[in-house]
Amino acid sequence: MIWRLAPLIGFVLLAVVLAFGIRLSRDRVPGELPSVLIGKPAPEFTLDGLRDGEGPVSSTQFLGKPWLLNVWASWCAGCRVEHPVIEALARRGDITVVGLNWKDERGDALRWLAQFGDPYRAIATDPDNRVALHYGVYGAPETFVIDARGVIRHKFVGPVTERHVQTILLPLLATLREEAGS
Amino acid sequence: MKHLPGARPGGARSHIPRMALMFIVALFSTLASAAIEPLQFADDGERRRFNALAAELRCLVCQNQSLADSDAPLAKDLRRELHELMRSGRSDEEIKTYLTDRYGEFVLYRPPFDGRTWWLWIAPGVLVVIALAAVALIVRQRRRLAGTDTRALEPKDDEEW
Incomplete structure (x- = not known):
């Protein structure tokens, strides 16, 4: 009797394992890696600014208010996709939007901004991946949410979407406001 | 993994001049040493x-x-x-x-052995043990059957095969 049920039992077990795997991967970008830096202080940096007349950009100058570190490049297609969302976030005003121009050429980056708009408070340049490496960046776009005390609270891998903003970022900003008030 | 410069939908056609083909080949040869x-x-x-x-x-x-x-x-x-x-x-x-x-x-290609990864490390061993046990069981059963009268193996009328 038990031997006759063996194929059925095997099938059910396999189905459960596969269903579990599908559930796990439903809300994830394929190949996405969880960041080990969440809850840790954001690595400090001081880098050259991208734009004409923009002095050095330092991570410490954004302390005191939540800020977004958006890793982008002119060669990155996903950055173009998320750009309207980043611009809308910058317009909200409750979070400082900082750009990290990663592994890019200055001329290309400036042309990209002229074409698609420049929502950034400041843009640091990291052409040789010296700083992004400390943030565990392994592609673009990636976006870090850093709180007023300089601790990394969330990381988006891939383009930030309106859905991410509604379901993750805005609730997180509300939490950060509560923390600051208490 | 990456988009090669010069790749286009439709691929290279025969009417592309030989010089152009040679140029494309030369392009790719620099990629190999990159x-x-x-x-x-x-x-x-x-x-x-x-x-x-x-x-x-x-x-x-x-x-x-x-x-x-x-x-x-x-x-x-x-x-x-x-x-x-x-x-x-x-x-x-x-x-x-x-x-x-x-x-x-x-x-790390070789994950450390800790509270979260122990099952990953021992799973292959456990699977081999289970497989060997199953084979041993089947072999023993067959051996026992081989020693018995084969007429006992013929389907009986009340079986649902």
């Missing part, structure tokens, strides 16, 4: 150590390639970092900790 970079090693020992480490670390872009195999730009950056860390006198363990502190354990 992974070779001028890292300086003091001696063969240092080179061997570098290669051994790079083979044990995973490229985070092409996730099924090691740092040694991949010519993704990020893998190149990480090889440079690895080289600099070695030059600054850090041990293999310190270098691995440095990288896992930034990229997570995923960067």
